[in-house]
Ligand SMILES: Nc1ncnc2c1ncn2[C@@H]1O[C@H](COP(=O)(O)OP(=O)(O)OP(=O)(O)O)[C@@H](O)[C@H]1O
């Protein structure tokens with residue numbers, strides 16, 4: 249028994265294997281998430297960084313099974329949560345997990361709440377979805393939750409509507425909703441991007457407090473490497489739907505390996521500079537339709553690009569202990585002879 | 591809310607004053623008068639007609655005529671129908687219940703059908719069911735009511751004999767009995783369907799499109815992320831948003847409740863306000879005509895107010911003050 253508990257502690261909470269998520273454009277599928285594998289351990293904070301359009305949101309929506317229906321789907325791979333594959337679950341099964349074991353908060357607090365229901369109603373909904381409690385208890389609990397995320401006068405706010413709240417307050421409400429059932433994993437997709445700077449810091453502080461109080465794992469998606477340094481244990485760097493580098497946060501900052509990561513580092517704004525984050529790398533992420541099929545997808549923008557970069561696809565592999573990179577500058581990333589290219 | 595309503599009602603007064611001037615002028619601009627059509631000119635002494643004109647005040651200056659009319663009007667004297675020789679309000683009150691009965695039935699038909707079809711189509715867009723509903727709706731929308739009315743009478747009254755083709759009640763039944771009400775309902779059903787299906791098409795497509803639009807909103811994604819079931823997302827989250835515009839239509843439907851059935855009532859020779867309005871025009875029955883027009887105007891203003899108040903009730907983002 250004790251051995252089992254020990255084992256489950258080390259086992260990953262979330263294990264994504266070879267995930268491919270595609271959008272259908274003109275009847276053809278284009279991968280927005282391309283062969284992505286990573287794990288999140290219990291209580292771990294994993295950051296995902298990368299420029300706009302590199303697939304961070306699509307990846308997190310895939311995990312939540314919230315991809316827009318009809319135009320996008322998970323084409324292959326598995327997403328194991330507590331050992332069970334979320335990809336294969338029915339709508340009912342996934343509904344029992346969403347909001348309870350995995351919760352998500354979104355980038356846009358202004359539109360993420362239903363405008364015609366009270367804050368209280370929307371908070372109680374998640375509680376009533378997953379717990380056997382009365383409406384009265386749910387209301388009491390939602391007031392406590394609001395208090396817990398630092399909203400003053402929570403007994404008033406429960407009866408107010410989203411438009412009566414500021415962006416920062418709404419994001420706090422979203423957080424309260426997300427943590428209502430004490431999920432094991434919280435996915436936060438750029439939770440502070442839409443907020444102004446002082447509020448950003450408060451929200452991040454709040455997330456940190458909740459994370460340690462609730463023993464919750466977080467996948468934190470952001471543009472902002474400063475936020476990563478502040479919050480995360482591990483970091484995943486994504487480019488054009490692929491993971492290009494993955495390691496712990498200290499290693500990443502002291503010893504970044506992928507040229508893309510290095511450029512991202514160089515793009516961290518100084519305190520007194522304009523906050524146009526990550527804009528300083530020349531060029532843009534290619535659109536799904538214009539994505540190169542072979543070779544390194546960053547080659548066109550890479551200052552270290554070699555001729556072979558445009559036809560040899562680099563493999564994500566451990567170059568050093570606990571440090572994975574996908575770049576042909578590193579011997580380990582070269583596809584092995586006879587090995588199946590994934 | 592009360593203060594808002596009161597303010598709006600007060601603001602109606604100058605508006606109604608202006609409307610009354612327009613109504614009066616338009617009535618006066620109509621060629622001829624009530625002495626023109628009804629009296630046989632070959633049989634009557636023109637001098638007598640001229641005398642009557644003088645006596646009825648038709649030769650007074652326009653502003654005096656207007657002043658006399660409006661003074662009586664605000665005191666509740668709407669004048670006498672030159673055709674029926676009874677006060678205009680009496681003849682109107684006699685017809686009003688028929689029209690309200692017809693319009694309410696048609697309104698219920700509209701909303702029940704539009705809600706059912708709109709919700710279905712909005713939830714399952716671009717399916718066979720949705721396309722069938724859309725096709726039926728566009729045919730309904732393209733058919734003018736006089737064509738639909740004539741066809742309905744031809745098929746359901748003459749051929750199938752399911753419904754009577756005219757009147758509001760069987761003359762053989764005694765008033766107040768169960769048979770009487772059954773007969774009235776039987777008479778109203780066919781015109782109510784013709785009238786009701788007229789709006790159904792646009793309301794259905796409106797609701798459908800609004801549901802589709804709402805289903806792409808961020809708050810729907812949030813609800814899904816909470817583990818809310820798909821049926822609750824559609825029936826509660828999206829529906830509550832999409833029903834807002836439909837509820838505000840209800841305010842404007844109040845106007846149609848009385849004035850919207852002119853053509854249908856005429857085709858079905860249903861003794862209601864619409865039919866009365868049309869005959870008053872042909873008979874130059876000024877007092878009835880002007881009273882009806884004023885009534886429509888008041889209702890339009892009132893309907894607008896109701897629409898706004900309903901908006902304030904169903905949409906928490908709108909505050910009335
Ligand atoms: N609804 C959609 N239809 C078509 N393509 C889409 C859709 N949503 C995303 N994509 C495409 O998928 C790719 C990844 O987009 P994604 O939203 O995941 O980027 P992101 O990393 O979250 O960017 P951002 O930082 O701007 O949020 C982009 O090329 C984008 O154009």
Ligand SMILES: [Mg+2]
Pocket residue numbers: 304305306437438
């Ligand atoms: Mg995004």
